[in-house]
Amino acid sequence: MNPIRPIRVQEAYRFSQLGVSQTNFKFGQIFFESDKYITIRETAPNGDTQLLQFNFETKQLISRKPNKADSALMHPEKNIIALRAAGEQPNSTVIQIFNLDEKQRIKNVELNETIVFWRWVNPQKLAYVTPTAVYHINITNPNEQQVKVMDRYPLSLENPVQIIGYGLEGNEKWCALYGISTPDGGRTINGHIQLFLIEQARQQILEGHCCCFGDALIHTDDYKSSLFCFVERKSGETTSRLHITEIGVPPNGFQKYKRQVEVQTDPNYPTDFPVLMHINQKYGLIYVISKFSFLTVYELSTASLIFRERICNENVFVGAPNINQGQYHIIGKEGIVYTISVNDDQLVSYLINTCRHIPDVIQLGFRLASRYKLPGADNMFVDQFNKAILSGDALSAAKIAASAPGTVLRNPERQPQPLIVYFQTLLEKGTLNKFEAIELCGPILQQGRKQFVEQWIAQNKLEPSDELGDLLKRYDANLAIQIYKQSKSYQKLAQCYMETGQLELAMQLQQQFGVSTDYMAMLRNMMMQSPEQALAMAKSLYQRDQSINVHQIAELFEQFQRLPEMTAFLVECMKNNRAEDGPLQTKVLCLNLQAAAQVADAILQMNIWTQFDRIRVAQLCEQKGLYQRALENYSDPKDVKRVILNTHALPPEFLVNFLSRVDPALTLQCLQDLLRHNRQNLQVVVNLALKSFESVSAFEGVYLFLGSLINTTSDKDIYYKYIEAAAKCNQIKELERVITEKGDCYDADKVKNYLKEQKLSDPRPLIFLCDMNGFVDELTRYLYKNGFTRYIEIYIFKVNPNAAPGVFGTLIDLECDEVYLKQLLYNIRGMCPIEPTVDEFEKRNKLRVLEQWLEARVTEGNQIPAIHNALAKIKIDTSQDPDGFLINNQFYDAKAVGKFCEERDPQLAVLAYKRAWGQCDQELINLTNKNEMYRVQAKYLVERQDVDLWAGVLQETNPHRKNLIDYVIQALQDSKNVDEVQAAVKAFVLAKIPYELLGLLEKLVLHNPEFMQYKQLQNLLIITAIQSDTSKVLDYINRLDKFDPQIIAQHCLNEEYNLFEEAYAVFKKFNLHIDAVNVLLRNLGSIPRAHEYAQYASSPEVWSLLAEAYLNQGQTNESIDCYIKANDSSAFLNIINVAEQEEKYELLVKYLLMCRQTVKDVNIDNSLIYCYAKLDKNLDVESLIQSSNSADVIKVGERCYDQQLYEAAKILFTALKNNARIASCLVRLKQFNKAIEAAQKANTSKTWKELCFACVEASEFKYASIAAQNIIIVPDMLESLIKQYEEYNAQEEMMILLENALGMQRAHVGIFTELAVLYCHYKQKKVMEHCRQYFQKMNILKVLRTCEKMCLWSEAVYLHQHYDQPDNAINIMIEHSPTAFSHDVLVMLLQKITNTDLYYKCILFYLEEQPEQINDLLRSIQSKIDLSKFVKLMKNTGYLALTLPFLQQIQNANNKDVNDALNQLYLDIEDYENLRESVKNYENFDQLALAQKTQSHELVEFRRIAAYLYRKIQKYDLSMNLSKQDQMYRDAIETAQESQNVKLVYELLEFFIQNKESEFFTVCLYTCYDLLKPDQVMELTWRSGLMEFAMPYFIQITWELTHKIEYVQKKHEDREKKEIQTAQQQQSQALPIAQDFLLNQGQLMLGPPSQMSSSNLGFGQSSGFTNSQMNQAPMGYGGQQFGSYQPPGF
DSSP states (O other): OOOOOSEEEEEEEEGGGGTOOGGGOSTTTEEOOSSSEEEEEEEOTTSOEEEEEEETTTTEEEEEEEOOOSEEEEOSSSSEEEEEEEOSSTTOEEEEEEETTTTEEEEEEEESSOOSEEEEEETTEEEEEOSSEEEEEETTOTTOOOEEEEEOOOOOSSSOOEEEEEEEOTTSSEEEEEEEEOSSTTSSOEEEEEEEETTTTEEEEEOEEEEEEEEEEOSSSSOEEEEEEEEEOOTTOOOEEEEEEEOSOOOTTOOOOEEEEEEOOOTTOTTOOEEEEEEETTTTEEEEEETTOEEEEEETTTTEEEEEEEOOSSOEEEEEEETTTTEEEEEETTSEEEEEEEOTTTHHHHHHHHOTTSTTHHHHHHHHHHHHTOSSOHHHHHHHHHHHHHTTOHHHHHHHHHHSSTTSSSOTTTSOOHHHHHHHHHHHHSOBOHHHHHHHHHHHHHTTOHHHHHHHHHTTOBOOOHHHHHHHHTTOHHHHHHHHHHHTOHHHHHHHHHHTTOHHHHHHHHHHHOOOOOHHHHHHHHHHHOHHHHHHHHHHHHHHOTTSOHHHHHHHHHHTTOHHHHHHHHHHHOTTOOGGGHHHHHHHHHHHHHHOHHHHHHHHHHTOOOOSOHHHHHHHHHHTTOHHHHHHHOOSHHHHHHHTTOGGGSOHHHHHHHHHHSOHHHHHHHHHHHHHHOGGGHHHHHHHHHHHHHTTTOHHHHHHHHHHHGGGOOOHHHHHHHHHHHHHTTOHHHHHHHHHHOTTSSOHHHHHHHHHHHTOSSOHHHHHHHHHHTOHHHHHHHHHHTTOHHHHHHIIIIIOGGGHHHHHHHHHHTTOOHHHHHHHHHHHTTSSOHHHHHHHHHHTTOGGGGHHHHHHHHHTTOOOHHHHHHHHHHHHHHTSOHHHHHHHOOSSOHHHHHHHHHTTOHHHHHHHHHHHSSTTHHHHHHHHHHTTOHHHHHHHHHHHOOHHHHHHHTOTTOTTHHHHHHHHHHHHHHOOOHHHHHHHHHHHHHTTOHHHHHHHHIIIIISOTTTTTOHHHHHHHHHHHHHHOGGGHHHHHHHOOSSOHHHHHHHHTSTTTOOHHHHHHHHHHTTOHHHHHHIIIIISOOHHHHHHHHHHHOOHHHHHHHHHHHHHTTOHHHHHHHHHHHTOOTTHHHHHHHHHHHTOHHHHHHHHHHHHHHOOOHHHHHHHHHHHHHTTOHHHHHHHHHSSOOOOHHHHHHHHHHTTOHHHHHHHHHHHTOHHHHHHHHHHTTOHHHHHHHHHHHOOHHHHHHHHHHHHHTTOHHHHHHHHHHHTTOHHHHHHHHHHHHHTTOHHHHHHHHHHHTTSTTOOHHHHHHHHHHHHHHOGGGHHHHHHHHGGGSOHHHHHHHHHHTTOHHHHHHHHHHTTOHHHHHHHHHHTHHHHOOHHHHHHHHTTOOOTHHHHHHHHHHHHHOGGGHHHHHHHTGGGSOHHHHHHHHHHHTOGGGGHHHHHHGGGGOOHHHHHHHHHHHHHHTOHHHHHHHHHHOOOSOHHHHHHHHTTOSSHHHHHHHHHHHHHTTOHHHHHHHHHHTTOHHHHHHHHHHHTOHHHHHHHHHHHHHTTOHHHHHHHHHHTGGGOOHHHHHHHHHHHTOHHHHHHHHHHHHHHHHHHHHHHHHHHHHHHHHHHHHHHHHHTSOOOHHHHHHHHHHHHHSOOHHHHHHHHOOTTSTTSOOHHHHHHSOOSSSSHHHHTOOOTTO
16 A cells, blocks of 8 residues: 655656756756746867757757857746856856847846846846845836846855845845855855845845745635745754744734744755755645755644655755646756655645644644645545534535535535435425425436436326426436326427437327427427437438428528538438429538538539539539539530639549530530640540540551650650550551650550560560560560560670570579570670679579580680689589689689688688688688687788787687687797787787786797897786786896886886886886986885985985975975085975975075075075074175175065064165155054155155054054045045044044045045045034035035935935936935925926826825825926826825815816816715816716716706706707706706707607696797797697697797788789889880790799799798798897796796
């Protein structure tokens, strides 16, 4: 049984599969930012680098290319890469970020610092760490380069910190930087964490190795707390503690969460420490992973340890989470990726059963299961749920069920519902009525427990009903049928039968009970549920009754857009191909051609329909590329000729058959069009013609027809037909011509078979064909079997002699007579290929047939190896002196003949292989090994002297080597050739068989006088003994004297052997003293023996070596003594260094005096002076300086000064007259007065600086002030001067000094700036005064940084203001308002800024801290803000009412958002007067929305405003309805008049009549006068009895009519008078009769004036007046008096 494991660790990938070396898996070369990408910077042994990009999700290599970047990071989500490389300047860095999908660069950042760590902290930001600070790069902001987040905490330079991680909290309020350091070379690893609160710029330094941020459920199940976790181990302690701290705001009623627990460690790994931490939000766990791959898992809400294990056997250094799946991936040093995941099914069980050390572990497990929906506590959920149910607490039971994982409680199988328990009780005691049956079966069927329902129906436990049947029908139609039967619902039963395909039963019900079945309705219902069942039912209906309306069913399918089902149904039902089905056939084919052309093609291919519209179908087929179907249905020749040109989509067989069926004239036209359109259609034309000739067996016609086309085509089928016709017409010459000249235009195999079948009397065409295509075997068989032997001879003699070998081979296979073969060979002589011929005979064991032919070729002087090989084989087989032939013949192939001889006679094979002499070495070796012919082999090897051959036989894997070596030694002893011996010995050396070689050399050198004097052999013997048997080396050295001592000694001194005594014996034997001493000193390490040998050798070189050895051993006295004996001054530098370090100045003086006798060197004199100074021999120093010397006085003086030998240094500097250094010495000697005098003589800034610093250090501020006055004017020295004063707590003196320097002529910017900085640190009250007085002379930026650092916010605002940085000044006032805010200054600065976002930031600031001045602020920036954005902002804050005065002031701009906001405010404060003025004067707002808000207001004035708004947007009916409801009848009358809608006016009049508002009835008649008709008004008033109130209206109407009539009559009278005058004038003129007649005619055509006027009289129509004109006309009673009429009571 597998143990319970809550954590699963699996191997996800091995980078060794990609060939990545393990040396590349180290921190800084592999980057794993998320579970998506991994990047590796590979470094080859030659130093070349390449970048590897790997998609971890798909486990695929993206790219692997050379790249000069130092580092590369893939974006955690997108295909974006960040590259980092060194810049052009020293200690500079360049970062470039690229979007690989869009192939563009996003960012390019150049830095003046190096980067020690970088990573993606979220999808928007890249963080990088420099030696001094941490920066962020936002890739979403193209204008932003980098933002400094925090400065790094300064740590000791002795133990530099390696940064291993950086994290950013999700809300970007906190960040943490962590790294490690070691004070003792790796034995102790210290951790350092810098936690930083970004908003407040506060930090905390923690002693920990690793940390992380994350969110988790701590307090409740729905509130995620923001956590900071780290592992702490303080200096000097061995235990680590895990801290879990809540850094966010806890939920109401809870305190901030904080826990700490000790972290367990393995004592076998004392240097282990955490490197990775991760909060698993999905399960509420935290992982702590150490360097040595120990995984520790804690539960977050209790900080309890639940799991610890070493997950792999390699060191871990990088990891990345998979947030969605709750996994964590890590990579080890061996390049293996491991995935850590939680085992959902076992976590809670493991916790409850294993983690007994946790208090209340069962409750913890239950909480985890509930919170994260995990299995393992199912029984606990069930128990609690049952308790809640039994106690009647349904709410608690529901909560428990909701929190239970999966379907533990919400599964009816596990926990029965109370309702079901109730029904079970009823079923046990009786049956259920129809309501109970429906209520029970519903949930039971939903649970899939249909078997219970079947059981209850069988037991008659359920009362049948139509409703129950309808319910069961959705799950099982058969159960529904049973219920319908019991309830006698025959109509539904028949329908159910129909739906299940039981048509017979449905018909029986129809006959028995007269059930009317609406098949169409049933099909329609079934169509919506299952179109496939509807199709089956339709087919069944048709099969049962073929008289049903097929068309109607098809239309039903079409309505539901079920084309496949409709097609299948009609294909089944319209097989009879009736004429009335034609339109439906056309529709089906057309629809399928448009939607699924392949279906229509299949229907047409079935050829069952012919009644459709062929032209229409053909056109659609042509559009869809079904050209064959189009041709089948087209009848118009134009259509046929157009479609037939698409030969690329038409089968050639179809075209031939089609054209053979149509009219011949059309066929010819089509053929012409085909050839004219595309020459590739020639095949179709030819096939049609051939079909015609072949139908009457007219092959001559085929021959002649194709003969005219044969030279214009290369079609193989045409050529085959032509060859076939030529053969049948016995056209042999033409057949030969076509076969020989057109070989690539026909299928050779096909033509060959045809010609063989034809058995032509003249086989020459077949011969040429087979020869051209390599059918020699078939040709030979055909000719031989058919008796064409004469043609065989012609073929091999004249046509192709090269084919003779194949012919001979086939003839042998056919058992041809040998006499005939020899005759052919004799005649062909040497014209045929000899080697293939021999092979053919040899393969068939017929070589002896060739013997005479071969002898003839040899007689001709032929040297081809195949001839001589064959003869050799014949002589060997026939024993015709094979030894002599093999030795004397020089032309056979030794390898081939030797192999032939191996099985017959190995000695003959050896003769053949030896004759090759080097060409068959391996064959000879194999042969002699196989037959144990070691003596022959050894002799051959010695004679050959071939290194490679020796190497092969002396291999360790050669099983014959041991036997062979004995024969080789014997062969060498018999040899007198030195070269053979040297070659063999060399081979033994290369074979690395020293013992065998040693035995060989002893016999040759020690026992063979011929080889004893050879120097090389003696060297080799001793070297072999060194390598194999060192005990013999010393004996060989003593016995031999011809060897090379250097070579032998070098081998003895080799690190592999370390034969130092033997080497010493060699050197001593040949009197090589230096080498001998070196062996004693360096190898044997015996200085006493070396000292003895030096006395023996008495050589200066030996004494020098011995002195050097003493010096290396730290025996300085002995070393100097030996150097003096050797009179050797070459090592004076080393002696000086060692003696000075050991402070042996007396002895060193002796040595240096000796050296001065032979060497003049500056180092000797320098050291001698220094020794005198150290020995306090200042007189000797003066004496040496005054005498001739090579000393570097300046250097020695500086050295004495550095060693605090100030008296000696003063002597030296005095000799040089270096006043500056004299002053320095006097300062150190506390002689300040003399130092001032010397400094004045030197008068250099450096001297004054040194003097000043020394005085400050000695607290001699008087002298320091004198010196400082000379350097304070130098800007570069000012900062270091201030640091010196601050270091010795003399800030006050420094400020006094700077204050005094303000008035100097050479006062510079640095004086004013540094004084301001000092004020910021030590006298903050003077900062503002100093800034106001000298801000133009300061470096404002530096002072600004200091003010901000010291929290001098008012001063910072002032400096930003005068540095033209109003944005920064405003930000400071907002962020530090208690000390920096000033309303007047802020308003002034707002006029200068360009960042519009600051306006809104200031508005929010004023809302929070200065709400009483918000309107003053807004007035000052009125013209600079976006009013719409401002209103939206204020709405979001909820303080819009505070800005009411400002909104009223800016309403003149008529901004929609401002108007909407003001109107809403007026509505909220119920200020209807201002609201009315607003909506009347400013129309740019949402009138409909405001009307809807106010129409239901409790105040009538607001409802009047709503009516007014509806009127403005022309919703007159709504406006009038509101006015009617509020009895605002005047408003309603004005609305009706404004609408110009007669219908609304009459409705309003009827409303007044119904509500007995007579006075308003009169007012409405007056106001809407122009819209009313008198007759309708009269009828309305007469019927309502309101004639009295309508009299003003009728009086006005009467007056208007009277006025119109008078006006018309007057106009008519004027026109008549004018006509009479015109007639009189015409009569007075003498007019022709014709003109008079025409005039009379014209007068007769005019009607009487009375007719014109009476026919057009009407109210306000053709009277010539408009209503406005009539209103303006003088009126009697009606005009002004009617306008001023007031009804009673109005």
